[in-house]
Amino acid sequence: MWAVLSVASAAAAGTALGLARLKVWAVVPTIVIFSLIATAIGSGVGLNFGRIALIVFAGITVVQVSYLIGAVLSEATTRERVSDRVPAKQELLRIMRTAIGEDLRAYFEVPLDAVPPQLRQKLALLEAR
Numbered sequence: 001m002w003a004v005l006s007v008a009s010a011a012a013a014g015t016a017l018g019l020a021r022l023k024v025w026a027v028v029p030t031i032v033i034f035s036l037i038a039t040a041i042g043s044g045v046g047l048n049f050g051r052i053a054l055i056v057f058a059g060i061t062v063v064q065v066s067y068l069i070g071a072v073l074s075e076a077t078t079r080e081r082v083s084d085r086v087p088a089k090q091e092l093l094r095i096m097r098t099a100i101g102e103d104l105r106a107y108f109e110v111p112l113d114a115v116p117p118q119l120r121q122k123l124a125l126l127e128a129r
Contacts, residue, residue: 002045003055006038007062014063018070027067034059 017026035056042052
């Protein structure tokens with residue numbers, strides 16, 4: 001029972017590290033602390049060295065795998081947040097097009113006599129801005 005609980009806590013710790021988007025170096029202190037605690041509790045409960053080593057090895061493996069899973073889940077939610085910013089990119093694109101159009105108008109004059117009346121009205125609105 002103690003072994004299952006320790007491996008489950010290792011999985012929770014690894015997943016939390018991955019979801020928090022911490023660097024992989026944050027896993028190293030977690031593994032060291034887990035190993036020390038598992039060894040101390042295993043010795044206190046009276047487990048032999050082989051069982052303690054197996055529990056520590058399983059815990060270390062579970063911390064690393066759950067960190068990877070948490071990081072992947074965190075990245076998946078980040079992609080959703082990026083898609084929420086798409087309208088902001090569209091606004092930036094509109095501003096860039098407007099700036100390019102203003103630069104082109106500075107280089108090239110539009111002959112108003114060759115422009116249809118509907119377009120002349122829209123040009124007048126643009127110049128008013």
